[in-house]
Amino acid sequence: MKTFWEQAVLGPLRELGQQAVASLSSLMGIMILILLGLILGWLAKEITYRLLRALRFDRLCDRTGVGLVVERSGLARSSSYLAGQIVQGVIIFTALLAGLNALGTPLTRNLVERFFLYFPHLLAAFLVLVVGALISRFLGRSVLIAAVNANLPSARWLAGLTRFFVMVLTAVAALDELGISRTTIIVTFAILFGGVVAAAAIAVGLGTRELVREFLESQLRPKARPEVEDPMRHL
Amino acid sequence: MAEEILTDRVKEDLSALGEIEIVVGIPSYNDARTIGQVMQAAHAGLLKYFANRKAVIVNSDGGSKDGTVEAAKQTNLDNRSILFVDHPLYPVHHLTMPYHGLPGRGNAYRMFFRIAEEAKASALAVVDADLRTITPQWLDLLLRPVLDKGYDYVAPYYKRHKLDGAITSSIVYPLLRVLYGRRVRQPIGGEFGISNRLASRFRTRDVWGTDVAQYAIDIWMTTTAIAENYKVCQSYLGEKTHDTKDSGSDLGSMLAQVVGSVFSLMEAYDAVWRNVLGSLPAPLLGSPFEMGVEPVPINLERMLASYRQGVRDLQPVYQSIIATPQLKGLEAVAALPDGAFALSDDLWVAVIYDFALGYHRRVLDREHLMRVLTPLYWGWVASFTRQAQDQSAAQVEGRIEKLCLVFEQLKPYLINQWPLRGGKEESKP
Incomplete structure (x- = not known):
């Protein structure tokens, strides 16, 4: 009877207790890692923010137009503060991943592994977006x-x-880097781009028939003296 | 050590000429129609006014394709005192044409300075090859102050229409005057006379590979001579007209090259101009006389439209350059009806100072910054023209003097906002 009691009730209960203790220690480990991540993240944010401010990072961002984007988006009070927040986010996220990895289950390990394999693509896509935004601003201006x-x-x-x-173009390049519906995006973009170019060509063609005719005439039958657009002497 | 730009042949030619007192430089580029007349005038001027001084005329060509060199060589002159050289012209010189339409002008001037130095000449005069109104007397007016009166730099003073040269009269002249304290009325002329010591100073300066040398060599020379306290005067040359060539340089490029160079030199000489208060006239030699000048075609309607469109469409760009009170002022002016359109001197001067500060702080790509000045410049020209149209030339000159005084009165604003060297910055406007 005693053996039965040991085997049927106390044994499983003991095992459950041991598993609970093991899980609890893992959970404690995760909590500690996350807490550490939060503290380190906050510290890193403050240090990054102050350092970048001292290095006049905001002025550089203002010049390149990034500052205006940050200001208008309402993401942060300044570019250097946003950079600090990004560093903080990366540290907290890393701590979270380390915690998940510490759980040691195949699912969490697989998740962490896949994230690290994908991370370079995320980074590249982010860079493509930043450079694209700068180029678009410069060319637009x-x-x-x-x-x-x-x-x-x-x-x-x-x-x-x-x-x-x-x-x-930038978004297409970034999404392509992330591998999201690659073919669909390229086909959509080609159709969109081709359509707009065709529409523009038709519009320009219809709207400037006279202009083109005059231009060709002026080229084929040159005037004795070309008209001066701005005849003033400024210097 | 400075790079040697004279070939052995030129050195031999110079050495064969013996002691030389005067060098006359004529830079050319596609000037076949006018170079003969310019060379003859220069030659006649040397014979008439400096017969007892040994002189050489140097034509430096930048690769003309219209037979300029041949035309110059066919001029019926005493070829023993004429040198033909060429100055290098790189493909980049053709990409952006300078406002004066003479690519590689800086290289030509450098060649003249080197020749004057090698020949130990006391004075050098430079005249453009595209001039139509040059007379032999110009040589006397450009060289005599250097040879007999000890001046280092003789700037030209032309008789011009009252509304001619608005960039010069409303930006460059007032700025140079307020910054460096000397009143040189026409600091951007293709003609000048300089002493040997200043030519040597120019030649050894490290600017020859830069944009300033290629696009704004005249402003650089005038600024350097004034800022470095050389003896500067002006010579009255009368009217200047030159052969019309399409320089391909639009107003935006012109502003970027000319005004951008003034701003760029402000950085180089900020220790000088910070301490300058007021201004003194540079002596004017020669006799100004009344004469008719070519009228200036004006299209007020187009100017006003350009200004209004600029203020409306470029507002986000202006926000990063112009201080808020000035920007509001510009918007208020844009809203005025055509008949009441007027841009005040105070507003114009503050805007120019904001552009200088923005250029220095690099609030924007510098090319963009200079080009967005174009619509505002049209607004100023429209306003100025409306006021000056019915005034006499003397009254208009008085009006420019009044503008210059406003530049001087507001100079403390520029000084206070200009970031100090060593990184300490003043508050943003």
Whole structure:
């Protein structure tokens, strides 16, 4: 009877207790790792923020246009603060992954492994987005200034279109890097891009028939003296 | 050690000429139509005014394709005192044409300075090869102050239409005057006279590979001469007209090259101009006389449209350059009807100072920054033209003097906002 009691009730209960203690220690380990991550993350954020401020990182971001994007998006009060927050997030996320890995189950291990394999792609996609945003801003501004100086009434529209296309290209490149529905994205982009170019070509063709005719005429039958657009002497 | 740019042949030619007192430099590029007349005027000027001084005329060509060199060689002159050289022209010089339409002008000037130094000449005069109105007297006016009066730099003073040269009269002249304290009315001329010591100083400066040398050598020379306290004067040359060539340089490029160079030199000489208060006139030699000048075509409607579009469409860009009170002022001016359109001197000067500060702080790509000045410049020209249209030339000159005084009054704003060297910064406007 005693053996039966030991085998049927106390044994499983003891095993359950041992498993609970083991799980509890794992959970404690996770909690400690996360807590450490939170503390380290906060410290790293503060250090990064202060260091970047001292190095005038915000001014650099303002010059390149990143500052304005940060300001307008409401993500953070400044670019250096956002950089601090990113560092903090990375540290907390790493602590979380370490905690999951410490659980030692095949599922969590597989999850962590897959994340680390995917991480370089995430980083590359992020960089593509940042560089693309900067290029789109620069080119958009170049088009805007050139169009305004040429007195084109649709200057802002042209600049917006330039920014939009560069950002679409950037998004396609970033998504391609992440491997998300690669074929679908490329086909969609090709259709969209081709459609817009065709529409623009038709619009330009219809709207500027006279202009093109005059241009060709002026080229084939040159005038004795070309018209001077700006006859003033400024210097 | 400075790079040697004279070939052995040129050195031999110079040595064969013996002691030389005067060098006259004529830079050319596709000037076949005018170079003969310019060389003849230079030659006649040397014979008439400096007959007892040994002189050499140097034509430096930048690879003309219209037979300029042949035209110059065919000029019926005493070839013993004429040197033909060429200055290097790299593909980059063709990519962005300078405002004066003479690619490689900096290289040509460098060649003249080196020749003057090698020949130990006392004075050097430079005149453009595309001039139509040059007279032999110009040589006397450019060289005499150096040879007989001890001046180091003789800037040209041309008779111009009252509304001509708005970049010069409303930005470059007032800025150079307020910054360095000397009033050189036309600091961007293709003609000048300089002493041997200043030519040597110019030649040894480390600017020859830079944009300043290629696009704004005249401003650089005038600024350097004034900022470094060389003896500067102006010579009245009368009217200047030159052969019309399409320089391919639009107003935006012109502003970027000319005003950008003034801003760039402000950085080099900030220790000098911070301590300058007020200004003194540079002596004007020669006799100004009344004469008719070519009228200036004005299209006020187009100027106003450009200004209004700029203020509307470029507002986000202006926000990073121009201080808020000035920006609001510009917007208020844009809203005025055509008949009441007026941009005040105070507002214009503060805007120019904001652009100088923005250029220095690199708040934006510098090319972009300079190009967005274009619509505002049109606004200023429109406003100025409206006021000056019915005024006499003397009244307009008085109006420019008033503007310069505002530049001087507001200089403390520029000094206070200009970041100090060593990283300590003042508050942002």
